[in-house]
Amino acid sequence: MPTTAPQASTATILRAAGVRKSFVMGDTRIEVLKGCDLTIRPGEFIAIEGRSGSGKSTLLHIMGALDEADDGTIEYAGRDLARESSSARAGVRNCEFGFVFQFYHLLPELSVLENTMLAAMIENSWFSFRSRRAELRDAASAILKSLGLEHRLKHRPAQLSGGERQRVAIARALMNKPKVLFADEPTGNLDADTGRQIMAVLEKLHRDAGQTIIMVTHDRALARTADRVLVLKDGILKNADRTPSTTG
Amino acid sequence: MYKLTLILKYLRKRRIAWVSLLAVILCTAMVLVVISVMGGWLRMFKEGFHGATGDIVIARPGSLSGFPYYQEMIERIEQLPEVNGAAPMLRSGGLMKIGGYRDVVQVVGLVPEKMGRVNGFTQSLFRQTQNADTATNQPSFKLPLPADEYRAYADRAVTDPADWPGAIVGTYVIARKNEKGELERPAAAYRLPMTITVLGIDEESSSVDINNKVQRPYWVVDDSRTKIWQIDDKTIYVPFELLQKDLRMEAFGDAPARTNEVAIGLKPGTNLEAARAKIRDIVIDIAKARNLPMEEIDGVVALGAPVKVMLWQEVNAKFIGAVEREKVLVTMLFGIISIVAVFLIFCIFFMIVVEKTRDIGIIKSVGATSAGVAQVFLGYGLAIGLTGAVLGTLAGYLIVKNINWLHEMMGTLMGVKIWDAETYAFDTIPNTLNPNEMIVIFCVAVIASVIGALVPAIRAARLNPVEALRWE
Numbered sequence: 001m002p003t004t005a006p007q008a009s010t011a012t013i014l015r016a017a018g019v020r021k022s023f024v025m026g027d028t029r030i031e032v033l034k035g036c037d038l039t040i041r042p043g044e045f046i047a048i049e050g051r052s053g054s055g056k057s058t059l060l061h062i063m064g065a066l067d068e069a070d071d072g073t074i075e076y077a078g079r080d081l082a083r084e085s086s087s088a089r090a091g092v093r094n095c096e097f098g099f100v101f102q103f104y105h106l107l108p109e110l111s112v113l114e115n116t117m118l119a120a121m122i123e124n125s126w127f128s129f130r131s132r133r134a135e136l137r138d139a140a141s142a143i144l145k146s147l148g149l150e151h152r153l154k155h156r157p158a159q160l161s162g163g164e165r166q167r168v169a170i171a172r173a174l175m176n177k178p179k180v181l182f183a184d185e186p187t188g189n190l191d192a193d194t195g196r197q198i199m200a201v202l203e204k205l206h207r208d209a210g211q212t213i214i215m216v217t218h219d220r221a222l223a224r225t226a227d228r229v230l231v232l233k234d235g236i237l238k239n240a241d242r243t244p245s246t247t248g
Numbered sequence: 249m250y251k252l253t254l255i256l257k258y259l260r261k262r263r264i265a266w267v268s269l270l271a272v273i274l275c276t277a278m279v280l281v282v283i284s285v286m287g288g289w290l291r292m293f294k295e296g297f298h299g300a301t302g303d304i305v306i307a308r309p310g311s312l313s314g315f316p317y318y319q320e321m322i323e324r325i326e327q328l329p330e331v332n333g334a335a336p337m338l339r340s341g342g343l344m345k346i347g348g349y350r351d352v353v354q355v356v357g358l359v360p361e362k363m364g365r366v367n368g369f370t371q372s373l374f375r376q377t378q379n380a381d382t383a384t385n386q387p388s389f390k391l392p393l394p395a396d397e398y399r400a401y402a403d404r405a406v407t408d409p410a411d412w413p414g415a416i417v418g419t420y421v422i423a424r425k426n427e428k429g430e431l432e433r434p435a436a437a438y439r440l441p442m443t444i445t446v447l448g449i450d451e452e453s454s455s456v457d458i459n460n461k462v463q464r465p466y467w468v469v470d471d472s473r474t475k476i477w478q479i480d481d482k483t484i485y486v487p488f489e490l491l492q493k494d495l496r497m498e499a500f501g502d503a504p505a506r507t508n509e510v511a512i513g514l515k516p517g518t519n520l521e522a523a524r525a526k527i528r529d530i531v532i533d534i535a536k537a538r539n540l541p542m543e544e545i546d547g548v549v550a551l552g553a554p555v556k557v558m559l560w561q562e563v564n565a566k567f568i569g570a571v572e573r574e575k576v577l578v579t580m581l582f583g584i585i586s587i588v589a590v591f592l593i594f595c596i597f598f599m600i601v602v603e604k605t606r607d608i609g610i611i612k613s614v615g616a617t618s619a620g621v622a623q624v625f626l627g628y629g630l631a632i633g634l635t636g637a638v639l640g641t642l643a644g645y646l647i648v649k650n651i652n653w654l655h656e657m658m659g660t661l662m663g664v665k666i667w668d669a670e671t672y673a674f675d676t677i678p679n680t681l682n683p684n685e686m687i688v689i690f691c692v693a694v695i696a697s698v699i700g701a702l703v704p705a706i707r708a709a710r711l712n713p714v715e716a717l718r719w720e
Contacts, residue, residue: 058714066613067714087617094615105610105717109257121250122615129249172614 012075013212014040014063014180019072021058032058034235035072040180043210045203047226049217049240056216056232057184063214064097064182065089077179094122098173102185104165106157112168113153116140119176143171147201163194170201181205183215187222199225250611251620255627259635262600265628268593268700269636275586276640276693277647282582283685284648286575288678293571296476297564299368302511304524305563306531310553312449314338314497314508317538321510324530330518331527333365336507338491343445344484346421346468353421354483355446357491360387360416366513369485372472373416375438389414389487391467392438398467402441405465414469415442416485422471429675433471440468444484448496462494478567520559528557586696593629593700601625601704608708609716622709629701630694637693641686652676 021033032055040046050056061067063074065081074081076096081089093099098119106115114121117140121129129136144150147167157165166186173181183202187195203225205211215226223229229240259265308315322334338357343350363369364387375382375392382392391398395410402409422440423433434440448460466486473480492498492505499505514523535542535555543554561568601608608621616624647654655677658664 061714066717067712087619090612090615090617090620093613099613101613101717105606105613107254107607107610109261110253114253118250118611119614121253122611122620124249126249126252176615 011042012039013042013044013077014038014214015073015075016059016063017073017075019059019062019069019074021055021062021067021069032235033062033069036232036235036237038063038230038237040212040214042179042212043206044228045206045211045213045215045226047215047217047223047229048232048237049220049223049229050232052218054232055235056218059232059237060182060184060214060216064099064180065092066099094119095176096179098176098178098181100166100169100173100181100183100186102188104157104162104169104189106165106168106172108157111154111156112144112149112160113137113140115157115168116144116171116175118172123176140171140175143174144168147171161194162190163197166190166194166198167201170198170205174205178211180212180214183213185217186215187219188217195222250616251624251627254611254624255631258600258628259631264596265600265632268589268596268697269632269639271589271592272633272636272693272697273640273643275589276637276689277644279579279582279586279692280641280644280681280686280689281647281651283575283579283689284644284681285651285678286578287682287685288680290568290571290575291680292475292678294561294568296474296479297568298560299372300474300476300479301560301563302367303514303518303520303560304512304527305558305560306510306512306527306555307558307563308508308553308555311508312340314506315540315555316504316506317534317540318507318510319505320534321531324534325510325512325527328523328526328530330515330523332513332515333362334510334512335359335362335366336488337509337511338488338495338497338507339509340446340449340491340495342484344421344442345445346417346440346442351421351482353444354479355444355491356483356485357488357495358485359488360389360485363387363511366511368474369472372474373470374419374433374473375470387470389416389469392469397439401439402465405441407465409441409465409467412441412465412467413487413490415444415466416470416472417442417468418480418483419471419473420477420481421484422468425675431473438468438470442466442468442484444486446491446494448494460496464490464494476567524557524559531555531557590696590700593632593697594703597625597629597701597704598707600628601708604708605711605716605719608711609713609719612711612713613717618709621711622705625701625705625708626698629698629705632701633694633697636697637690640693641690644689645681645686648679648681651679 016036016038019033019036020031022029022031024030036059038046048056048059058067062069065074065076065084069082072082076092081092084092107118110118117136120136120140124132124136141150141153144153147170149164149167149171152160152164152168157168160168166189181202186202187198190198199222202213202215206213213226215223217223223240230237231240306318306321318336322336325331325334335358338355340355340357342353342355344353358369360369370377370385370387373387376384376387391410391414398409398412419431422437423431426432443463443465445461445463447458448462466484472483472485489498492507497506512527514520532542534540541554543556611621611624612618655666658666
């Protein structure tokens with residue numbers, strides 16, 4: 001059931017055009033993306049649905065400037081990310097994008113609070129961080145509190161449940177107030193109840209804060225919580241049939 | 249900020265890195281101890297040779313017959329403002345008989361009164377200088393005991409024992425070190441009759457004739473310890489005039505008196521090379537006037553065995569060079585062993601980078617640049633290097649400063665004795681540190697650690713974030 005989301009702007013925040021990507025496996029070249037086109041408006045919640053191995057995560061990584069396409073363009077705020085330098089793309093990942101992964105990907109040596117502040121630590125130099133430390137700590141604590149983790153600030157990831165870890169991952173992704181939040185199978189490693197809680201968090205973010213979210217999932221029911229659902233099949237993105245599905 | 253945070257976290261949490269830290273500590277301490285002990289040994293060796301030689305020596309290496317007109321040289325050299333004193337010295341092989349003990353020795357003829365201004369001979373004397381009870385501080389070959397005592401000790405002598413000259417022996421000719429490293433002199437140390445046999449040298453042919461054998465009795469009046477074993481074990485010092493006479497090098501008819509060495513002491517702070525040039529000018533001047541073979545006069549190189557003006561280092565180059573090479577060799581060996589530490593750091597860091605591949609992907613996904621990731625691991629290496637170098641230098645410092653106590657404890661508790669006080673001329677293991685060497689070792693330890701972390705850091709930086717995130 002789609003959420004009652006704020007009306008998305010007609011402007012474009014992120015656009016993929018003619019994105020191609022192939023991988024070499026042994027002697028075979030497998031073309032995963034065969035020219036994907038996608039336009040995302042600010043405030044949209046988009047789900048990309050597809051079977052395992054369909055290339056949806058690859059597309060997400062390319063749009064999120066984590067990976068490079070063989071061909072095509074990724075335009076973010078008028079910049080072609082494919083033409084940007086590696087450090088410029090890192091800057092976009094740090095300040096403009098946020099990522100939530102299926103396996104949480106938290107740093108085991110850092111506490112919940114430190115994991116949350118990681119993007120801010122990367123953004124700020126030592127001196128800058130020292131001068132803003134209290135402000136950043138408060139901001140991270142506030143995000144964690146909004147996610148119900150205020151009692152877990154000093155805990156290590158290993159001391160948390162799967163759902164808590166994923167909420168910490170969401171908090172980390174939100175720390176630098178990203179323009180676009182990329183979620184790669186955010187509930188894929190969680191049980192159904194916890195998965196619903198995480199989805200509720202994402203929906204709330206979208207609904208209350210107008211957060212632009214691009215989520216990939218193989219779960220059709222989960223995908224249908226988004227404003228718009230696209231299906232990646234045979235390397236091509238298509239608009240999904242919005243008929244309710246019985247599959248998991 | 250994340251770099252420092254991660255470095256400190258990894259330093260505390262990744263205990264495998266402590267192995268590389270331990271390697272840096274051990275290698276730093278080991279090299280520091282080796283360099284300090286070997287350096288201290290070399291320095292003591294040099295001081296010993298310098299003290300035994302003087303600053304500059306005029307000699308005629310390769311000639312037994314020496315060179316004449318040395319008095320003229322000394323007279324003119326002593327007028328130089330930078331010269332403290334100059335004295336003739338004779339060196340010859342000889343046979344010593346003391347009690348029932350016979351040995352081949354080096355017989356040195358010198359003028360003890362003049363040696364105080366030339367080299368450290370005066371300070372090396374036990375009875376006349378070092379022993380507060382008997383010190384006169386005016387070195388001489390005079391017999392210290394009443395004539396009757398000498399007559400009583402050599403009652404069957406053909407000549408009057410009270411007329412025999414005094415001789416000073418190298419400390420180890422009469423004394424030995426006990427297990428504690430203390431010198432033990434026999435009760436009759438300075439009542440020992442001794443016979444020295446030398447062979448006279450023909451000036452013309454520089455040959456030795458067995459018929460020129462001269463045997464002379466002496467009384468041991470003192471012992472000299474230069475702290476150079478080779479000198480202190482096999483050297484007998486006798487009055488210059490007597491040895492000159494016995495070697496047939498005294499003035500005879502028209503032939504002037506000869507010596508085979510003039511030792512020169514300079515005033516403190518004098519530039520050795522500049523002083524040598526001035527002295528060489530004097531010697532060349534005399535050589536020209538007296539037709540002496542100098543190594544080079546006006547570009548003409550002399551054949552045979554010319555007279556040379558040498559610095560003390562050149563005179564003892566053979567011995568000092570050997571110890572210097574030994575120091576370099578040992579330092580190199582331990583340096584090579586220390587490369588193991590670099591390799592260990594490389595292996596451990598490589599393991600850490602492999603283990604942390606996913607973390608690298610995470611950091612990159614949150615916006616870290618490749619350079620930033622490289623800096624994390626280089627900084628980690630630097631932190632290991634700095635910590636290891638600080639602790640290693642401290643450990644090395646404490647070991648070197650307490651090395652004699654540690655050695656004594658090892659001897660007491662385990663019966664291990666590495667530095668044999670009976671063998672070495674030095675009483676204790678050198679325990680001084682050279683600050684410059686400490687700084688160099690510290691820097692090398694830090695640089696080596698960073699080098700060890702370099703390749704793993706580059707690997708980490710080059711990791712594709714997506715591949716890193718998928719790392720199993």
